[in-house]
Amino acid sequence: MRAVIVHGGSGKLKQHKIERAKNGVKEAAEAAYNALLSGASALDACEIGVKSLEDNPVFNAGTGAVLTLDGRCELDAAIMVGSTYSAGAVGGVENIKNPISLARKIMEETDHVLLVGEGAKKFANLMGFEEYDPITEERRSEWKELRKKLLLGESYKWHKINELIRRFPELLEGTVGCVVLDDKGEIVAGTSTGGVFLKLLGRVGDTPMIGAGTYTTPFAGASATGIGEGIMRVVLAKTVTDFIQMGVPPDMASQAGIRMLTERVGLSAGVIALDREGNVGFSKNTENMPVAFIKDGMDKVEVVI
Numbered sequence: 001m002r003a004v005i006v007h008g009g010s011g012k013l014k015q016h017k018i019e020r021a022k023n024g025v026k027e028a029a030e031a032a033y034n035a036l037l038s039g040a041s042a043l044d045a046c047e048i049g050v051k052s053l054e055d056n057p058v059f060n061a062g063t064g065a066v067l068t069l070d071g072r073c074e075l076d077a078a079i080m081v082g083s084t085y086s087a088g089a090v091g092g093v094e095n096i097k098n099p100i101s102l103a104r105k106i107m108e109e110t111d112h113v114l115l116v117g118e119g120a121k122k123f124a125n126l127m128g129f130e131e132y133d134p135i136t137e138e139r140r141s142e143w144k145e146l147r148k149k150l151l152l153g154e155s156y157k158w159h160k161i162n163e164l165i166r167r168f169p170e171l172l173e174g175t176v177g178c179v180v181l182d183d184k185g186e187i188v189a190g191t192s193t194g195g196v197f198l199k200l201l202g203r204v205g206d207t208p209m210i211g212a213g214t215y216t217t218p219f220a221g222a223s224a225t226g227i228g229e230g231i232m233r234v235v236l237a238k239t240v241t242d243f244i245q246m247g248v249p250p251d252m253a254s255q256a257g258i259r260m261l262t263e264r265v266g267l268s269a270g271v272i273a274l275d276r277e278g279n280v281g282f283s284k285n286t287e288n289m290p291v292a293f294i295k296d297g298m299d300k301v302e303v304v305i
C-alpha cells in the first residue's frame with residue numbers, strides 16, 4: 001500500500017488565498033504520490049512533497065515564508081524515517097531555498113539531529129546549497145502591514161500570542177507537512193516552516209523539534225502545524241503516533257491529539273497522520289487547514305480546506 005497526506009498549515013486563510021492553497025496541497029500530494037508510483041522511496045517522495053510546498057509562495061515555508069519582527073526570514077524543517085528512527089532537522093536557517101533538503105542532509109551526512117542558525121548555514125554551504133532569498137514581495141508587504149498595526153498601540157507579548165492571533169488571524173499562516181507510506185511499509189514524515197509572523201529573531205518552533213512538529217515510527221507518522229509554543233508543550237506529533245501504535249485509527253488519534261492540546265494549552269494547531277496500512281487522519285482547532293491525500297485505490301487526490 002502506498003499513501004500520501006500533506007498539509008499547508010492551520011490558521012485562517014484570506015479569501016484570495018484559498019484556491020491557491022487548495023491547488024498547492026493537491027499538487028504536492030500528486031508530486032509525492034507520482035514519485036512513489038515511479039518507484040521512489042518514502043524518503044524521496046516525502047522530500048519531493050515538502051519541496052513542492054516550500055517552492056509555492058502561498059505557503060509559509062521556503063519561498064514566501066513569514067518574516068521575523070525585524071524583517072528577516074528564518075526557516076525551520078525536519079524529516080524522520082520510521083523504520084530506523086533516523087531524523088534530521090534545521091532551525092533558524094537563512095538564505096537557502098529548501099530547508100527540508102538540508103534537514104535530510106543533516107540526517108544522512110552528520111552524526112547530529114539538529115543544526116541551527118549560522119552552523120546550519122555553514123553546513124548548507126559545505127553541502128553545496130546555493131544562496132537564495134526566500135522573501136517574496138507579497139510577504140514583505142504583509143509584514144509591513146502587520147508591523148504597522150502592532151506599532152499602532154497593540155502590545156506584542158508572546159504570552160498574548162493566542163489573543164493576538166484571534167484579532168489578527170493572518171499572523172498565523174501555515175507550516176507545511178507531508179507524510180508518506182511506500183510499498184515496502186516505510187513511513188517518512190517531513191515538516192517545514194517560516195514559523196510565526198513577527199517572531200523574535202532566534203525563535204525556533206515545534207517543526208524541527210523531533211516529537212513535537214514531526215515524528216515517525218515503524219507504525220505511524222505525523223506532522224503538526226500551528227503555534228509551536230503549544231505543540232512543543234504537548235509533544236503533539238509523537239503523541240498522535242503513540243495513539244496510533246496503541247490501536248487508535250489515525251483520524252481519531254489526530255482528533256484526540258488536537259483535543260488534548262486545546263484542553264491543556266489552548267493554542268491553535270492542526271495535525272496530519274498516517275499508519276502503516278495507509279489509513280490517514282487529520283484534525284485542527286482553527287478555521288482552515290488545507291489537506292490533500294491519496295492512496296492506492298483512489299483515482300484522484302482528495303482536498304479538504
Ligand code: GLY
Pocket residue numbers: 175193194195196204205206207213224225226227228229231
Ligand atoms: N508550527 C510552526 C511554528 O510554530 O514555528
